């Protein structure tokens with residue numbers, strides 16, 4: 264391996280100011296004596312033990328004992344090799360690197376994978392941005408214009424357009440000496456039978472950047488009617504792009520989040536744009552995934568204030584039940600985070616982008632200003648399910664909210680909410696605190712019985728309890744026998760309906776409940792049907808949330824989540840391969856169902872006397888023939904594709 268010259272490494276280390284590099288990721292406050300401190304990005308902590316000494320160029324965490332210089336920090340935080348970390352810092356500081364052996368001929372070849380991928384993404388973002396002015400991009404420009412995003416806005420957010428052809432970007436990047444392997448590894452191109460082709464075609468593109476401003480992926484919105492892919496496509500998991508951590512807009516919002524001690528979470532790319540343009544410059548969005556623990560960690564580090572995390576995290580929600588449940592689940596991972604969490608609900612159901620469009624930027628600012636603490640929101644939403652005009656309803660309501668109150672561990676908050684709830688219920692505060700004590704004792708007992716299970720387990724328990732407010736016994740769904748063919752086919756068909764609804768919608772709609780022989784599969788199918796037509800909800804995350812919301816209990820939701828993450832057995836991940844696969848699976852499911860009905864019908868035919876009940880016999884016989892023919896068609900379809 265060619266080595267970077269030692270002298271250049273020294274220059275990079277001198278030029279890259281450690282406090283600036285660290286501040287990309289962690290908010291720092293003075294710790295006295297020329298030292299700075301913040302929340303450690305390498306271990307989970309509530310008060311800062313991560314120290315940086317700019318004068319010496321070192322950092323050290325007293326909590327986890329990690330430490331080193333600026334290069335070590337970049338290596339660890341971005342999971343880079345030593346050379347890659349030096350390259351990243353060299354790019355940042357404008358330092359020209361020289362390599363020890365044969366480096367001058369093809370310097371690009373010597374760079375680390377990450378550096379190359381970052382450069383490819385930078386070039387791709389520039390290419391896409393330029394394409395937005397092409398004739399092809401008319402639909403994209405119209406899309407932006409209809410949402411009142413002018414040229415300045417497009418420029419600020421780097422919005423681009425992926426041309427309609429198959430290899431516009433691939434050709435462009437090849438001409439810049441990027442290899443096919445780099446394009447495929449970076450998720451910019453897909454490996455096809457006749458070489459790589461562009462992942463994003465005929466779509467509007469948003470570059471997704473990490474905290475330091477490097478483009479690490481793209482979010483792409485469908486524009487054309489004949490594009491049968493999902494409404495939004497994102498870069499898949501790559502060495503650069505980790506969807507559980509990326510937040511769209513965080514590069515722009517980072518400074519304001521730290522300064523204003525506030526982060527606003529919105530739903531999508533256009534919402535981030537609309538929020539920023541309306542003066543909410545702390546807005547970010549997750550990219551094609553639910554807000555999760557890793558996102559919390561990123562924000563918490565940016566929000567650190569003095570010795571404590573005091574910032575506010577505001578989620579904008581449309582007021583429906585699915586959003587409510589999702590909020591509860593996400594926030595219960597982190598107590599401190601929960602007590603700082605607020606929800607801003609737009610009763611009209613308009614998202615920030617629509618709100619700005621219809622009612623102007625001040626309406627977006629008002630939405631955020633109207634925030635309610637999450638606990639208050641949850642308690643009120645829980646009480647909404649009870650008729651508080653009757654004594655029975657009030658008692659049942661109290662029983663339902665007591666476990667929620669019991670999860671509030673912040674001592675200053677709990678009495679306040681206890682008083683509030685007493686007021687809403689028209690009860691004595693003492694009665695409410697008694698109920699909370701009982702709920703606490705109950706959860707405390709179950710925690711003790713699982714001693715040493717750690718905080719994560721505890722968080723899960725709390726979230727299960729909050730979810731299951733009525734404390735009804737959990738039904739146990741029996742796991743179907745994995746050795747049965749029917750189990751495999753049923754399971755695979757449900758995975759398709761959950762993961763790639765847009766590809767199986769027409770076929771899945773003809774599936775009858777009895778096609779599922781395992782009870783739990785039938786229950787998941789019912790939830791999918793309740794959630795609406797597969798493919799009608801284009802956003803994959805919203806679709807799964809809708810199914811989860813339609814589930815009667817947590818045990819079934821666990822199955823849905825399992826079906827959502829278990830990889831499909833399709834041959835590839837492009838649209839055509841996924842559609843072929845999904846269709847074949849559903850056809851096989853329908854065929855097995857038809858076979859069962861044929862067997863049943865044959866039995867009934869044998870029991871029917873053709874002379875005594877001629878009409879009945881003939882009808883059944885006709886049904887049988889039709890069913891046989893139907894099954895043959897399905898079999899062809901299923902065999903043809905698998």
Ligand SMILES: [Zn+2]
Nearest residue numbers: 303306324327
């Ligand atoms: Zn640490």
